[in-house]
Amino acid sequence: MMYELVLRAPEALVEAVSDALSDDLDALSVSVEDADAGTEAEQALFGEPGMPAPRPGWDRSTLRALFEDEAAAERAATLLLAQDWTEGLSLQALEPVAEQDWVRITQSQFGPVEITPSFWIVPSWHEPPAAAERVIRLDPGLAFGTGTHPTTRMCLRWIAAHARSWSRVLDYGCGSGILAIAAALHGAAAVDAVDIDPAAVDSTRANATANGVMLNAGLPDAAGGAYPLVLANILATPLKLLAPLLAGFVAPGGSLVLAGILERQADELKAAYAPFLTLEVSDREDGWILMTASRMA
Structure with a gap:
């Protein structure tokens, strides 16, 4: 004992x-x-x-x-x-x-997460709510992104609100793959999900299979070309360093969606991306912000 x-x-x-x-x-x-x-x-x-x-x-x-x-x-x-x-x-x-049954105790701490009334993140040990039309099955794991953090929720809300048939989507710094999976469920024809952590790539592949979606998961060199939608939920410092790269991936008429940014960091991000795109604050939650930009068609 x-x-x-x-x-x-x-x-x-x-x-x-x-x-x-x-x-x-x-x-x-x-x-x-x-x-x-x-x-x-x-x-x-x-x-x-x-x-x-x-x-x-x-x-x-x-x-x-x-x-x-x-x-x-x-x-x-x-x-x-x-x-x-x-x-x-x-x-x-x-x-x-x-x-104690530590597995049961841990599971009890993670219930379904509402993104919109019809879009939910649901652990495998729960049944989806009756109103859920789109569901991502996702259990807590080593890779970041279970839908409980404000940055993840804001990205998911944006995807749900702007859903369309994107020809290509890039999830840069994919973690668990939750944003890539959400994009696939909301109309993306092809999705590239990349991360510097091989464990995140493995997690993304496993979660995509569990949710019945097809995507290309790999290390950052798996990303290439232009994308109508580029998603990056990491942190402000790497987002600033990656500004030329991420902005360069955005296709004409495409959107860039950035998260992992504190409210006080908004001006820093705007300045970093100013040579490439004009960032604006699109959402706020618990001291975090979502910043987005569009490239002229």
């Missing part, structure tokens, strides 16, 4: 104690929580994708470390509390963790 060690630590000790638990004391996992959560003293800590956390913890943090057995948990607590540098660290609990 596994055991959980619960410690209370001031902010100054959080990072060092967490590292010691993970690197030296054989903890299977370590989590950090606000010890004042649910009270008037609770503090929100916000970070941004790809950036370090603004602080390692809260003024009073609760550390929860999971161990294979009671002896390992007791050893970790004894060694930590005996150190001079851990003054202020206190033991809150050392208790067994009940056996």
